[in-house]
């Protein structure tokens with residue numbers, strides 16, 4: 076099956092030509108969002124550009140947008156700017172909570188400032204604290220006094236948990252300072268790197284005060300810009316494969332970016348924050364989150380049996396092409412020291428995405444427009460034409476057509492790779 080909607084494909088292509096494409100080079104990364112009010116409350120490396128999402132929704136003129144991989148809420152906030160209703164779905168509870176908290180920007184900024192001061196006064200009492208025993212904490216916070224200060228702020232913030240929306244805003248302010256208060260480096264993809272140090276390290280009390288002020292001033296700015304009658308926007312802590320909680324036929328557009336099949340472990344993204352907040356003790360406690368995530372990394376696959384995918388009718392449109400790739404990976408992995416289950420990962424990846432398209436078909440109206448920001452993949456050098464297979468799975472789910480616009484080349488993820496397969500990233504347009 077190939078692209079069959081000239082009008083829509085042409086419009087999409089047009090959107091990214093005449094300078095738009097060049098201007099949108101950074102569209103697939105979160106970097107530019109760190110300059111934007113509210114978006115910048117938490118740097119989520121997996122995110123994409125809010126300005127790009129806004130310009131697309133404006134171009135489409137849509138009314139209700141759904142983001143099945145909602146992440147830190149970029150699509151929802153961008154939709155709000157335009158008066159477009161939105162629902163974001165995010166399976167990672169902590170990430171969903173960050174996004175939900177960003178949507179609380181209309182709360183009273185002065186009240187937040189006052190409560191930030193209250194938290195710091197409580198933290199100054201120097202009450203005893205529980206220090207997490209995970210070795211990662213000691214590695215990331217070698218300065219014991221600074222760690223104790225950070226943990227006292229944590230306790231004063233957590234004491235307020237459940238009290239009201241301001242308590243959630245305090246929680247995000249705290250979350251946003253954790254890495255700033257550690258000398259440990261962070262990899263491009265948010266993995267914490269205790270062995271790589273950075274020179275500028277924040278002091279917890281002043282960092283929390285500054286974070287509170289950033290939140291409060293952004294709240295005032297956004298309230299001024301959007302006024303009291305802004306449209307509704309919701310983040311659901313649910314699974315993209317079911318989209319529970321979204322009414323059938325609700326959305327006329329989908330703007331999203333799924334995890335790529337590049338072995339990035341989304342469960343590990345916020346491990347430091349989760350340990351520091353006492354939500355998990357360490358690595359081993361990530362299993363249930365790993366099982367809940369889309370199978371885009373070998374760590375998400377666990378003991379899952381790929382035959383469920385290989386024999387599923389959902390995979391029918393691609394199985395003849397997919398099977399040789401699966402078989403090749405089954406062979407290749409035997410020869411590699413890591414013996415990584417990329418064969419199972421890819422089976423899970425396409426099977427899971429097929430389910431997402433089935434769910435999206437139910438939740439979107441006829442004629443809906445869909446944009447998937449996605450990249451292809453070549454684990455162990457075995458290439459998977461991701462956008463084409465996803466397009467075909469979408470059509471199998473009941474959408475009419477798909478096409479693809481490349482945004483940029485990409486070939487850096489598989490750093491220790493033996494292969495030189497060129498990779499790319501871009502926009503998968505689905506319509507119908």
Ligand SMILES: C[S@@+](CC[C@H](N)C(=O)[O-])C[C@H]1O[C@@H](n2cnc3c(N)ncnc32)[C@H](O)[C@@H]1O
Nearest residue numbers: 121122123144146147149165166314315368369
């Ligand atoms: C590429 S990121 C999207 C980031 C988002 N565009 C933003 O700007 O913050 C993909 C997101 O999908 C989430 N995810 C993974 N599996 C999921 C699933 N089964 N259901 C819903 N979300 C899932 C990940 O936790 C991650 O936050």
